[in-house]
Amino acid sequence: MTNFCSSELLVKRGDKEEPQVGDSSKRVDMSICxxxxxxxxxxxxxxxxxxYMNVTRMDNIPYFLVAGPAGFRCYLHKSDPTAKDYVQTHNVTLLLQSGAGTVLARGKYKNTPDEKFIQVALDINNKKHFDAVASIKRSRIKNGFSYNPLIYLGVNNDKVLKFSGKLIDLSIYTR
Incomplete structure (x- = not known):
């Protein structure tokens, strides 16, 4: 289970903090599979x-994000008992647009036995301000493994750093 975000309101009584649950009749609770x-x-x-709290049913309320406890969760349930391996990949995109311009933040994450990969990027007004990648791929070769690491950093559309290569692990011969 991944708890992406949540909020809670706490009231301090003496030295003790107590969570406030809010008016449940004005609360929206949804789930979908x-x-x-x-x-x-x-x-x-x-x-x-x-x-979240349904602020459309409330008078004299503060801003939406502080109107009451809120949460967002994702769950993965294994429904096939015979499955042994899964590929874990996450993509995240955040786009903010206003009259002053746009901000686009992107991220990608992949984690498998043969590949570890993370990438983050930030574009402001369609200009790439930041781009970073770190990854390593593993390939089986005769009598061992081959590893291909990559590190990349770009700032303001300029390549600041790029490192890539190939490592061959033949430790099977040294045992």
Whole structure:
């Protein structure tokens, strides 16, 4: 289970902090899961839950984010007991637009036995201000493994650093 974000309101009484739950009649609690066909196809059930205070039903309320406890969670349930391996990949994109311009932040993460990869980027007004990649790939070769590391850093569309190579592990011969 991944708890992406949540908030809570605390009231301090003496030395003790107590969570405030708010008015449950004005609360929105929703959950949704992937379709059974998808569960059977990929062997995973993907579920999402979110909750927040419905500020449209409240008078004299503060800004939405501080109107009460809120949360967003994602769950992965293994629905195929015969499945042994999964590829874990995450993509995140944040786009902020206003009259003054746009900000686009992107991230990608992949974690498998043969590849570790993370990338982050920041574009402001369609100009790449920051780009970073770190990865390593492993390949099986005769009598060992080959590793291909990569590190890249770009700032303001200029390549600041790039390191890549190949390492060959033949430790099978040294045992």
């Amino acid at each position: 992937s379709w059974p066909t998808i569960d059977k196809t990929i062997g995973l059930k993907v579920c999402t839950e979110y909750n």
